[in-house]
Amino acid sequence: MIKSSSTGGVxxxxxxxxxxxxxxxVADLQLNANLSDAEAVSNQMDILSNGFKIFGSGTRHNGSGTTYIYAAFAENPFKNANAR
Structure with missing residues (x-):
């Protein structure tokens, strides 16, 4: 789950x-937790065994000079982790 904390709006x-x-x-199905919208498609990230990798440079997920809040939870923490 990720959100920009330094910008706002739609x-x-x-x-x-x-x-x-x-x-x-690529993880391309997303939900907006604060809305009642259906799933959306957006090629934004890879979900890895030791974290995640964000693609692109849009302000929604990876904008230059933008601050983000995120939470990531592992299915099997510390099992089969590999650095990429």
């Missing part, structure tokens, strides 16, 4: 990616 929601909807990379 499109700056609590965006959630998970391994139930995204069973392989």
């Amino acid at each position: 499109g700056y929601n609590w965006t959630l990616y998970d391994t139930s909807r995204n069973t392989y990379n």
